Structures are given as C-alpha cells and as structure tokens.
Amino acid sequence: MINSPDGSTDLPVRSGPDLPDILLIGINHKTAPVALREQLALSTDETDQALEFFQKSPNISESLILSTCNRVEVLMAVSDRDAAVATIKNLIARTKAISMDQINNAIYVHSGEEAIRHIFRVAASLDSMMLGEPQILGQIKTAYRSAVRKKCTGLIVNRLMHKAFSTAKRVRSETGIGGHAVSISYAAVELAKKIFDSLDDKTVLLVGAGEMAELAVEHLIHSRRSGGLLVANRTFSIGADLAGRFKGTPIRLEEIPAYLKLADIIISSTGAPGYVITGDQVRPIMRQRRNRPLFFIDIAVPRDIDPAVNRIPNAYLYDIDDLQGVINGNIETRNKESVKAERIVDEAVLRFKDWFENLDALPTIIALRKKLYAIAEAEMARTIPSLGGLPAGDREAIQKMIDAMISKILHAPTVFLKNPGGHRNKTVYLDIARKLFNLDDE
Template sequence: MEKILLIGLNHKTAPVDIRECLAFSPADTESALEALTADPAIEESVLLSTCNRVEIIMAAARPDEAVAAAKKFLAVYKQVDLKKFENSLYLHRGRDAVRHLFRVASSLDSMMVGEPQILGQLKEAYRSATVKKASGVILNRLLHRAFFVAKRVRSETGIGDHAVSISYAAIELARKIFGALEGKRVLMIGAGEMAELAVEHLIRHRVAQVEVANRTFERAVILARRYKGTPVRMEEVGQRLVEADIIISSTGAPGFVITRDQVKGVRRKRRNRPLFFIDIAVPRDIDPGINRLGNVYVYDIDDLKGVVEENVADRRKEAVKAERIIDEAVIGFNKWYDSLDVVPTIVALREKYHRMARREAAKTLNGIDHLSARDRESVFKMARAIVNKILHEPTAYLKSDGCYGNRAASIDITRKLFNLDNDD
C-alpha cells in the first residue's frame, strides 16, 4: 500500500497561528484540488481542512516525489515559508496513512474525541474531490471505507454518546428534562463565554425565544439583538420566570439572583411545568435550595463538571473498542488493495474459467458413453483452448503498459466484471 500517502498537520503538532495560515476555505479547496491534480507526481488527492487540521491524502506511484510536491504546493499556494511549518508536518505512508484516516473519520484523532462534525467535514472534502475528479479508484474506495468505519464506530461504541463540554452537557440535561427543546423559552441572565455557547446550542435546537437580562440594559439590548431575542431589565427577571423554561445564569453578582421563594411563588402560575436552571456563575446565582422544589432542576458549574468528567472517562473506555474496529478495517482495506495487483487477478481469472470449462465438458461427456479415453481427452483440450483464446485479450490488456496510467481502475473493473471477489 506504499502508494497511499497522508501528509498534514493538526492541533497536536501545530499551534493555531500556523494552522490558520494553512487553512483552506471551501472555495480555496476546489482550486487547490485543481492545482494538486495538475501535478504529474500526484495521481489522486483529497484535501481535508478544518479548524483543527489540514491534511492531504494522496495516491502516487512515486511517493517521495509526491510528498515533495505536496509540501511545495502548501508553501506556494498559501504563501508561507516551508521552513516555518515543515516541523509540524506529519507524513504517514501505506497502512499508517489508512489507519490515520480511519481514526480521523471516527473522531479518535479529534481535539474533543468523539465529536461528530469531523465526519461531515471529511464527506464535504471528499465531495469536492469527486467534483474536481481529483480522487480515483484507490482514494474513492479508501474514503468510502473511512465513512463506513466511522459509522460502525459510532453505532457500535459509545464514543459519541455523551457530552464532554460543560455547555453541551447542560443541553443534554435539558433534553432529558424537556424532550425536544423546540418551542422552549430561554432566559439568559448575565453573559459570558460559556453561557453564550450554551445559548447558541439551544438556538440550534430551535428554542422559541431567547430573553436576555443584564445589569446594564444596553448590554442586554446588544446581546438580545445577536440572538434575535428580547432584552429584559434585571428587575423583571422574577416575573419572567412564569414564562421561561430554561434559565442560564452567569452574572458577577455576589449573592443569589434568584431565590427559592421567588421560584416557589411562580410554580402555580406555571402550572408546574418543569423549570431548568443552569448556573454557570461563581459565586452562584441560583439558590441551590431551589433544586428541592418539585419539577424544578438546578445544575451549577460543579454539577456540570461532574457530569462531563464521568463522560470523558467513558469515552476513553470506548475509544479502545473503536481502535479494534479500525484495526480490523485497515486489514480489510489492505486485502482489497493487494487484490489490485495484476498477477493475482490474472491467476484468479484463469482459474475461474478453466474450472468452469472443465465442469461443463465433464457434464457433456457424462451423457455420451461411446467415446474412447482419447476422444474424451480431446474434448477437455478443446475446452481449455477456448478459454485460453477468450482470456488472451483481457490478459494482454492487463499486462500491457497501455493501462499503466489507470491500472488500479482496470484491475478493479476486471474483478467486478468477472466477479472474482465473491466467488463460491
């Protein structure tokens, strides 16, 4: 499998300032693929660029030339001095390249192991490559296998099951309380990175409305505009509790912003609909005693951290299972790749048809008993000769240099056309 190469850098090998220099936008990717395809050393290529990694997957008959070409391409296309990022680059060949790609697709190589976006990004990268006809038989097969492996890892291990970030853990909890978040009302008190992230997650789950309360009303107006929500004055928060379903609080206030009595008072007006408080502030904004009220749930930052830690530990366990699935897939891919070699294909082809001819000749001779042993032998000979004649042209074509340029494709077609892989 020495034809397959993977060169690139990721969040482990390169700091963000280098990664952002080399990142490709979707439009960039297409023109970059054109440039890569134009290079004679590179036969097939796929370019994957996300905020955490830039990788070029290639198939090339002369690997070293291809690697040099790819490096040069990155430096020239992105106008960055090669010396600046050469040390961050990793190069995988053959089996290692295949394994690396499978691990990337299955999100084992991600900064946040198990995050689901990477598969979509890889699919997008592959789509661009097929549009630009940059990928061929080998990479097509490789990428399809990668998608398949990723799907298997996702369904057979719990690697993507549980949230490993605080804001995401909060959303997961909300979904366990409310079911679908569609149409729920969110009240955001104060602001801050984590709170804003949580609100963005919630908007993605199509909540009906976001209300924003802040100590300074101007800030509330600005934030509300960003989330297409409504600004609310701090004094109104108590009344807004009647309507809201999810409250995210992260103010710098020294005491509790919402007290137990306040919540107790609105419960009847809310007709006991569940209420979920996410308290990201330190010191806490929400009276923890509220959690003891019926149908009301309060999670503070430590509670959320506890949930996340448990999930992270679980993911690590699941990753071991995922590695096993990947090893299996690498072996499977290797087998397919080896079958692309011309000799085994010709052997398989001849064996199949000689066997067929022998069987048919024997069947015919079964019904004829007056032939002598010599006559019977000539019938077999004739059958063998016919097969040899028929297979002569395909064999010559496969052996010829004429199909050298797309030998892998020819062999692949041959194996499919004559059904050599799923025989008997």
C-alpha cells in the same frame, strides 16, 4: 479429472511496479500547534490551486485536500512515494514560508494500509480533538466534492472516500461515540430534556447577557420550536440588545422574582459577587407555579444561584461543576465506545486492502484462470459420465485441449492487463476485468 491450478501459474506474470501507492501527508492538532496550523490552512482558492498543481505533477495520479481548523491533509495515489513527498514539502516551503525543519517536525506521512486506516479514522471522528464530533464528516465530504469537481480523483480515491463515508456512518449508528453532550450548552439541553418532556413552549430566562449566556442560549433556542425568552441584565441596554437578537423581552434585575413565575429554564451568568437568586425567593414561587418544575443553570463563577435552591421540591439546580461532571461522564462513555469504533474501522481497512491488492495484474490473472478452470471442471463433470467408460488416453487428450484453450483465451487479456499502454491507468482496466468476470463475488 481436471487438474485445477493451485495458485501458482506458468504464465509469466509478476507484480508490476505500476500499481500506485496510497499516500497521506498531513499535520493535525496533535502534531502541530495552532500557530502552524493557521499558517498551513488552505482557503478554497488555495485548495483548488494546489489540486491543479498536483494534477500536473507526474508522480501523482489522484489527490484530495482536506483543510479544517484542526488538520491539513493531502490524500494521494502516487507512483513514486518519495518523489511525491518531496513535491508536497517543497510546495509548502515555497508557498507558505515555513522552514523545512518546522515542516519535518510536524508532518506525518502514511502510506498503504496506514494511510487507509488514517483516513477512515478521521472520517469516523476517531482522530478528532473532541472524539465523535460530527462536523468532520461534512468537512471531508466537501473536500471530496472539490477534488471531484477538479477531476483530481480516480478509481482509488473515489473508492477510498466512499468506504470512508460508509464506515463513518456505521461507526455513528453502531456505537455511542457521537451520543451524549460534551459541551456546556449541549449538556444543559440534555438535562433540560430529562426534566421537561419537550422544550417547546418553555420560557427561558437569561440572567446576565454576557458571551457565556449567549453561547448557552443559542443551542437551547435551536432545540425548540417555540417559547419565550426573557433577558435580565444589570445594564438594561445590553440585555435589550441580546433580547433583540433572539426575539426576546428585556427585563430589569429587580423583576426577576416576579418573572420566575413564568420562566421554566433559568440560565445565570452574571459577574455579581453574591447570589442573584436565593432559595427564599424561589420557595414561595413554587406554590404560585403550582409546582411546575424549574430548571436553574448557573454557569457563573462566583455562583449566582443559592445552592439551597436544589433542595426545593421540583426545582433543579446545576452549577458549572455539575455540568462539567455530566460532560466528563459522557466523554468517558465516548472513550469506551471508541474501542468498538476502532474494530469497525479495522474491518473496513482489511476489506479495502483486499480490494486494493487485487488491483495488481497477477492476482487478477490468477483469479481469471481459476474461474475458467472451475467452469471447465464443472462442465466436464456433467459430460464425461454420459460418454461411458473413456480410455485414460482420451481423457488426457481432453485435458490437454482444455489447458491449451484456457491458455490461448487468457493470452491477450494477460498481455493487456500487464501493460495497457503507457498513458493508460492500469488499475481501471483491472477493476473492469474483475467486474466483467465477477471475480470479487460482489
């Protein structure tokens, strides 16, 4: 029958140097101290200016800038890797007044597969200071929007970002990397939800109106739709201030025992040297509360609440170390889950690499030839038997005709795909060709 091509080809094609390289340059919390990160961080205007600058630079065809408090990274498609790296470094040295030594010490440069993996890991929050924190994905989406608005992205960065988003989503839904609280206020809410079925209509009593109390109560208040807030503070006016901001009621420290009847969750953070709430105060209250549970969160050092409270039935007390213990356990869980997440990222990197490498002219032309030969073979298999016993010479002639037809059909596309014209983006045409002939079986 027909000799189908075995992957080698007689067509004079070779991998052109004009397939761009994926390049990622950046600094993060692991490579640069906060002082340097501050200096390098870009405002929205600065980001736009830098994007415009990259657009004009001849080596850079696509670009995207991500600037958060823990990282500044530039993702690019470049034609000349070294030149692009030099461009970036010079830009930093020029605009940020940082010495080249300092830059070289803090900066990392990834290209190709490493760059793909890095951006996927960042989006999936595997590279974050707090593993699994959810903000980074939103920050990358914002960065991508800015780059798109400035028309700085093209085929490669667009696909890279879309794959980064879907991979991050998969990591989040298939692993426990984002599950379970890893901050004091989240851990407190997580625990409260193990005591109370819902935090709605639960009354929160703040003892001490300091910064810690405010941080802790903020998340708690956001986790419920309704319920009261009481603020007790030594200096009444400060307590009244905080109460005012969260629509609560200020009370005096001496009134705490009376209000324990109403409160469900007590957060204590005073600077008092001794216990502000003792077991003897709480015990009679439980009767009056008809044993409805009480949850005490003591984030003060020295502690505000008598540890004996935890021994009273239906009263639960967590001090700062207990909360830290919960958090450490959760971090451990996240670390375990990150192994699964890395595997998901690896898969995504491999798939992207396959797609990217096929953007070269040679594999596309080979795939095109294979497709045409497959069609010819299938049609021959249907037709030849109906012609009866065909002499060997005739068969050879038909084979030759098919070879010639395929060569001629492919001639013009081959020449074009190898060089679509100086100013045109070759990868776009390769991508279109692959889609037009359905070469990727998508």
